[in-house]
Amino acid sequence: MPPRAAIAARPAGERLVRAAERLLRTVGDARTGLALLLLAGVANALAALLPDGPARLDGWPYAILLGVLTLSGVAAVAVRSPTVWREWRRPSAVQAGAGTLRLLIGTAAPQEVEGSLRAAGYRVRREERRGRWAVHGVRRGWSRFAGLVSHLGLVIIVLGAAVGAAFGSETVFSLLRGDQALLDTARAGFASAVRLERLDAEFGSDARPRRLDTTVTFLRDGQPIREAVLRVNEPGEFDGYLIHPWTYGPAVRLRVTTLGGSPLLDAPVALDGVRDGVPVGTAELPTAGVTLGLAITDAENNELGVSVVDGDGLVDSARLVPGDSARIGDLRIELAGFDAWVTFLSRRDPGLLVLFGGAAALCIALAIAFWLPRRRLTVRPTVDGLELLLRGERFDRPADELARLGRLLGARQ
Numbered sequence: 001m002p003p004r005a006a007i008a009a010r011p012a013g014e015r016l017v018r019a020a021e022r023l024l025r026t027v028g029d030a031r032t033g034l035a036l037l038l039l040a041g042v043a044n045a046l047a048a049l050l051p052d053g054p055a056r057l058d059g060w061p062y063a064i065l066l067g068v069l070t071l072s073g074v075a076a077v078a079v080r081s082p083t084v085w086r087e088w089r090r091p092s093a094v095q096a097g098a099g100t101l102r103l104l105i106g107t108a109a110p111q112e113v114e115g116s117l118r119a120a121g122y123r124v125r126r127e128e129r130r131g132r133w134a135v136h137g138v139r140r141g142w143s144r145f146a147g148l149v150s151h152l153g154l155v156i157i158v159l160g161a162a163v164g165a166a167f168g169s170e171t172v173f174s175l176l177r178g179d180q181a182l183l184d185t186a187r188a189g190f191a192s193a194v195r196l197e198r199l200d201a202e203f204g205s206d207a208r209p210r211r212l213d214t215t216v217t218f219l220r221d222g223q224p225i226r227e228a229v230l231r232v233n234e235p236g237e238f239d240g241y242l243i244h245p246w247t248y249g250p251a252v253r254l255r256v257t258t259l260g261g262s263p264l265l266d267a268p269v270a271l272d273g274v275r276d277g278v279p280v281g282t283a284e285l286p287t288a289g290v291t292l293g294l295a296i297t298d299a300e301n302n303e304l305g306v307s308v309v310d311g312d313g314l315v316d317s318a319r320l321v322p323g324d325s326a327r328i329g330d331l332r333i334e335l336a337g338f339d340a341w342v343t344f345l346s347r348r349d350p351g352l353l354v355l356f357g358g359a360a361a362l363c364i365a366l367a368i369a370f371w372l373p374r375r376r377l378t379v380r381p382t383v384d385g386l387e388l389l390l391r392g393e394r395f396d397r398p399a400d401e402l403a404r405l406g407r408l409l410g411a412r413q
Helices: 003-008 012-027 030-049 060-089 110-119 141-167 352-371 399-412
Strands: 100-104 123-129 132-139 169-176 180-182 192-203 209-220 223-230 236-238 241-258 263-270 273-275 278-285 290-298 303-310 313-320 325-328 331-348 375-382 385-392
Touching: 012 060, 030 060, 030 141, 060 141, 100 399, 110 123, 110 132, 110 375, 110 399, 141 352, 169 180, 169 192, 169 263, 192 236, 192 241, 192 331, 209 236, 209 241, 223 236, 223 241, 241 278, 241 290, 263 278, 263 331, 290 313, 303 325, 303 331, 313 325, 313 331, 375 399, 385 399
Parallel strands: none
Antiparallel strands: 100 385, 123 132, 132 375, 169 331, 180 192, 192 209, 209 223, 236 241, 241 263, 241 331, 273 278, 278 290, 290 303, 303 313, 325 331, 375 385
16 A cells, blocks of 8 residues: 555544644744743733733733743643653663764673663663673763753743732722721722831931831731831731832821811821922812812921912912911911821732742752753773763763763773
8 A cells, every 4th residue: 555545544533643743742842932932021021111011911812822832831841751751761872973972991791881880870771682782871861851840840930920910919009107908909808908007217318218117017807917017128928918118208297177176187198299399299178168288398397388279279378397387268277297108019929939939940950950961871892892972961061971980990890
């Protein structure tokens, strides 16, 4: 039967298996994996540079890219594992050529060669055929699995990033002293919160902060659980959330009453805006029908400018220092002192440990592959004596190992 007819006569199941095997080899090829990694890197770089870039990563094209990248890593492991196992358990012959070191060492019986190589840490297999023999050996054959683990490490990293993107959350909120907020979007049964106690800051002569200590209390079901001090690059952790003090700014504590003494405001007000380089803020007083405009007019003397504005425009203004009070329009305003507000970033990433685990596996696998490489050898008789062929992995320089084996085999002759 002609070869073409024989191929056509194969069962459909066998043709499907062969097609799947070819597909796995193509997808699991190192060049394919590298191209996919570069493509994913470009996508992430564009997402970081473009204004709406992060939103583009939520679409199906990026999900497909991550899926194909994951498939490439799994396919690389699936295709190479059987071969790596066979080469480790049954060492094969080393052929002369580029990258192979050669040494002539005299004569010895095959049993002596086997014993010497086992003593040197090699797994050996003797092959005899038609009156001739050869001893094949491999040392650290298990290290080739490190290359496979590196593929799995990439897969785990991708999965960790995908889990974080799918199930993670990020919430930004600002608090004044004594205020509290939930660590995530309000939902039934969720009661993890944080309360700002105080912000302790210290600045140098160059106006740069030397110390920014944010003291908070973590709460669950409204009950305080523990107090913590958050610093720059030292976030807090509570109920699976990382809480970062992100930004901060000044606030003022005001007491506002009517001329008759009725209280209208007794609370801190955040100066969370900037105009002409000056911190500014506003406070609405709906019962009085006015708005307070606040601005720091003299930072060195802690002077605050207060303006009262109603529907017809500016009513009046005054400048206060802590402890001062003034009548402005029909209001009496007292500056009790200065305070601070802090913006927090609350982040929950369930894929973070998975991602770090994949990164650790990748680093360990690459370290093994580079510093504990596999070495293969073949010892066979020739007309000039025993020929030792030694081959290392890529980036390996096994010349010292060749000299060591030459001394060991020579010592056993």
